[in-house]
Amino acid sequence: MFLCHVVGTWLNEQRHYYYPGFREHFRYPWRKRVLEEEVEIMAEIEQEERQTYMYFQDRSREFGFNGLSLLHRLNPLYQFDILNDTVFDAMHLLPLNVVKNHFSKLLSGEVMDERELACKLKQMPWTTDYKSSRLPNDLEGIGYWKAEEYQKLAFPASEFVLSGLLSEDEYTVWAPVPRLVEFVFNAGRDGWTEDMIQKFKCLSWRYCILMEEHYGTQACVVNLHNLIHFHEDISRFSAPDNYWCTQFERAVSRYVQQSSNRKYLEKTFARKESQREFLKFQQSAGHLDAGRPSRSPKFNREKVTYCTIVHSMGLSVSVYLQLINIYFLLFVSLLNFFV
Numbered sequence: 001m002f003l004c005h006v007v008g009t010w011l012n013e014q015r016h017y018y019y020p021g022f023r024e025h026f027r028y029p030w031r032k033r034v035l036e037e038e039v040e041i042m043a044e045i046e047q048e049e050r051q052t053y054m055y056f057q058d059r060s061r062e063f064g065f066n067g068l069s070l071l072h073r074l075n076p077l078y079q080f081d082i083l084n085d086t087v088f089d090a091m092h093l094l095p096l097n098v099v100k101n102h103f104s105k106l107l108s109g110e111v112m113d114e115r116e117l118a119c120k121l122k123q124m125p126w127t128t129d130y131k132s133s134r135l136p137n138d139l140e141g142i143g144y145w146k147a148e149e150y151q152k153l154a155f156p157a158s159e160f161v162l163s164g165l166l167s168e169d170e171y172t173v174w175a176p177v178p179r180l181v182e183f184v185f186n187a188g189r190d191g192w193t194e195d196m197i198q199k200f201k202c203l204s205w206r207y208c209i210l211m212e213e214h215y216g217t218q219a220c221v222v223n224l225h226n227l228i229h230f231h232e233d234i235s236r237f238s239a240p241d242n243y244w245c246t247q248f249e250r251a252v253s254r255y256v257q258q259s260s261n262r263k264y265l266e267k268t269f270a271r272k273e274s275q276r277e278f279l280k281f282q283q284s285a286g287h288l289d290a291g292r293p294s295r296s297p298k299f300n301r302e303k304v305t306y307c308t309i310v311h312s313m314g315l316s317v318s319v320y321l322q323l324i325n326i327y328f329l330l331f332v333s334l335l336n337f338f339v
């Protein structure tokens with residue numbers, strides 16, 4: 001991510017900061033933040049003794065930092081730049097933010113017939129691959145939907161279910177989203193070309209500009225702004241599935257199921273994790289040992305048998321060759337004798 005010096009606009013009705021001006025800033029980009037300048041501010045906030053909630057809130061609003069990040073300790077090691085070398089997570093940015101927010105706007109604004117949408121979702125002809133995991137079939141349970149449902153709703157379902165449901169203007173605003181999701185979760189899984197990255201950049205900017213012009217300043221949340229930086233991560237670090245959080249989120253669902261004493265949760269998890277790591281290590285060590293002599297009697301027996309066969313085969317072949325050699329010498333000497 002490349003963070004820029006954006007100036008937030010405070011809206012009193014929403015009691016929130018917003019970051020508008022996409023059309024203007026596409027042509028005249030915001031100034032990028034430079035680590036050397038920002039580190040001084042981070043350190044100053046870190047060392048400040050008046051650590052009250054109001055103070056932090058004011059400083060956080062003004063500069064966007066709450067102190068000096070621990071990750072900055074990596075900077076002397078290999079020039080790790082906390083502002084530029086960290087990435088946005090595709091799962092949280094696209095399905096759980098852009099798609100979810102847009103759909104909740106559509107559903108709350110009564111711009112489409114909700115019952116017809118539910119009906120069309122049930123009629124969606126899913127392929128076998130998609131059917132193997134979660135599907136956005138049940139619109140009534142939208143409150144329990146995970147990232148996967150929102151992802152599949154955006155692409156491939158939305159173009160099927162929203163056709164005829166949305167007005168032309170609403171559909172024009174929504175149109176870039178299925179392509180963005182398709183790029184990240186489908187086409188991009190086979191690799192990204194420079195052309196794909198440029199198209200993704202244009203789609204992101206188009207979506208942000210249309211959102212601002214259609215829904216106003218209150219649509220310009222910071223996550224919408226982050227979308228315009230997403231292609232920079234892909235340019236620098238390749239496909240987002242190399243570094244997204246999906247697999248870690250799946251591990252979280254496993255941790256939640258883990259029974260614990262409800263007292264020292266961290267300790268319980270830490271112990272279970274160390275046991276799991278140990279078992280994993282033991283299994284991999286078992287694989288590594290497969291080619292070496294082992295102390296277990298069973299393995300020794302196999303090894304001995306194997307060695308004996310190989311050894312005896314080698315011996316018999318050498319004996320056989322020596323016999324041929326002797327017979328050949330005898331034959332040559334007999335020939336000499338008769339001639």
Ligand SMILES: [Zn+2]
Binds near residue numbers: 002004005006229
């Ligand atoms: Zn920015």
